[in-house]
Amino acid sequence: MKKFDKITLSLGGHSSRYYGKSGFNIKIRGKKDLYGRNHFKLRSGSRDATYLRHKIVYDIQNHLGIPSLSANFSQLYINGEYIGLYIMMDCFKTSWIEYVYSEKDTTSLYKCTGFGNIPNIQSYMDKRTCTNENEDYTDRTEYNEFIRNLETARTIEDYEKFFDVDLFITQIALEYLLGSWDHFINGGNNIFLYKPRNGNDQRWKFLLYDFDADFGQDIIDEDKFNMIYQDLFNYTMENDQELFKPEISNNLFKPHKNDSIKHPYYSFEDYALHGYLLDALIFNHQELFENKLKELITKIFNPTILFPHIDSLKEFIEPYVRLDKTLNNEGIYPGKFDRKNNIYTYEQWRDNCEFTPVKNVVETNSGSYGIKYWILAKYRYICTVLHLDCDPNYMNISQ
Template identity: 40%
Template sequence: LRADASEATFIRSKLTCDIHNRLGLPSISANYATLYINDEYMGFYILLDVPKLSWAKSVFHGNDNDNLYQCSINGNFLTYDSSAFSCTNENDNVIDNSEWINFLRTLDKAENPSDIEDIFDIDLFLTEMAIEYLIGSFDHFLINGHNYYIYKPQNDKWKLVLYDFDLTFGQDIDLYFLIKIFVDIPEQLQSVNREYYNYSFDEWARHTHLVDILILKDPSRFEKILKDVVSKAFNPTVLYPRIDELKSFIKSYVEKDKTPNEKGNYPGKLNLLANDYTLEQWDANSEFTSIETSLKYRAFGLKYWILQKYRYVCKTYSIQCDNQYIDESFQYPINKNVEMYDYNIQKNNDNEKETTEIKSPDEPSTTTTTTTTTTFIDEPIPTVIDNYQCFAEMIGYSCCSPENKVAYAHDNNGDWGYDFNKQEWCGLTPYIKHDETESCWSEKLGYPCCSDCYVFEVDTDGSWGYNFSKKQWCGVPKHCPL
């Protein structure tokens, strides 16, 4: 049971499952549910399968429960080094994982598809990669390397199965490509092509070993599958009526979910300070309007993403597509009331840097300390301070005054308050002095330690950050408040 609170439409997960089903792929299913606890209405949710052992038995009609591995941690790209021990077997009784290890080592040694054709369902893998690319998923195999299962039915090949589809169709996509909303270096906003639907596959995907040997080395097989997916499932002719159908079906439930009770609270919302999407945002983002997300990024309109990606792949891969949608004069509505066109970059004067406007929290009427999780702060140029008082000083911000105790946000640098007099963010989490030698664990691996606490990757060695100015990975210090 999922709220899919990160996205406004309640449709992204369902639509992705529908695409899989239309193509006849092994997939989880998505439905809708209303939840009541002791006769109290708790809201509207998405009911999703989980690819557990019972699911595998039902879908593949077999009793082999020894080889279902979940790869949920970032950086699992089906190599021995990345996945041997970070993907976990769903059967806790299985002690011998030699078949899994041998599978990964065989993938590592492969130089072309024929080397693994008899053990790995390549066509299924390529179809899933085509779907990831078309729906703009950065949260599965191609980019983040997680949110998938690998299953080997008895007397069959290893198969990849995706799950968790809320960050799709342009939802919070800047979260990956921009990392953070840039405060002090907004020129970074201008250096990234944020028309993500116009990325080629080569630009979109990480060049991992499997992607290299199965797609980039000779893309003909992948492109044939991609064209088939576009023709059968990923096109406005198929998806627009389905979106309309789903909107019509769930509208009354969404309206109820977004109707506050007599106390002014929304059903099932235990965190009263959490942001929630409005009914107008639900309607607009299901269509062509991009909106601001709860993480303060952007969600492309669902139909808009489909239209633009469809146009790009039709032209790039010379697919015979519907001229109605290829025609640039095709008209569609935009709801200006809720539209987020772009981040608001303001220029102060010739001697000041551009800054990205970030909404400040409303001034509190009480002093109750409440922490919410959001992503909003990038890493400004560090300020050299001999004795840090809080972690925020490591990245150039001030500590909050002693009487300022309300936490409005949290990230890898701890809790953040807001100084309403200065109209600026301030740090709440005290800095902990540490032994530099003990803390800089990555130096023995040939990498320096980071100067801040932002985490981009996690592996068996530890948490990794990235120095953009030096274009170098670094180890996140162990003393960071992760």
């Protein structure tokens, strides 16, 4: 057991603050650290009924060997009071850079909000778009040069001189497979940019974090997020005929013939609007993107690998989830300080880890796919469209 004399505990998260159970940020002070890190996030799972979405995506990224955070589970007590089960994650901070890249007090790590898929990237120059994590460093010359290079590059080879293009394409492919709506393609949020100082590869890196809104989480009506809210709750994988409808596009870069297609079967053209970087590196190089999807489907994004991993995690956290979902003597769930908002039940946790959708506990017009359902449906769609030789145990749909 490690003890720390000085820490700062603060409320964490943005939209998660509107849920019934708050998240927290922890900073270890006094030049101390835990496993090389001194910044951590504790997230309550208030948005994600499964507690698994963060964990699985970070595990996928780490399995692929791309720069990533890590996630695990913890029980939180404050002054001896049990607050509940939390997902514990490290953060993209200067201490993380020092631990991973051996660079102390980096001046080239930028946190970005609004760094998204837009036609004109001049807005990336705005100081509010990307801010340096080193508060003592205010010189933006290097960052501004990076943005100008993004704008003037004309070929893949031009981009590869200063930008890790393969990493960018990998992250965009993951966004698409995950159905993300709060990263680069559809939101421009939860992004970091980093330029290493050490080693042979000193190109800018495109980093993603926070994945509790992925795997079909919070699919909301068209008026809010330009996403089509479907009747998820009367749809089963056992009799999935939609994959064979003529409306389904058989080309990732062509739209579907109507707007009633469910989200896992969106083509990339349906999912992503055209923007400067996506046009330059994805839409104009479709074969690169398709090959990356094939690689991810083969290596990791498939039910053969992910379903047993989900089962193992679910079994591991089950007793802690049960405790987290047990009312105390006052009839209140642990850590539920905001009593006017609901939290997910044990049954919703159990079911959403599998194939069953759940309704959002805060927004009544929002629902989330079961996490296994999303993986299987997306796997089947990509395997079908790209004509991959996929596991027949998961491709056997009665027609």
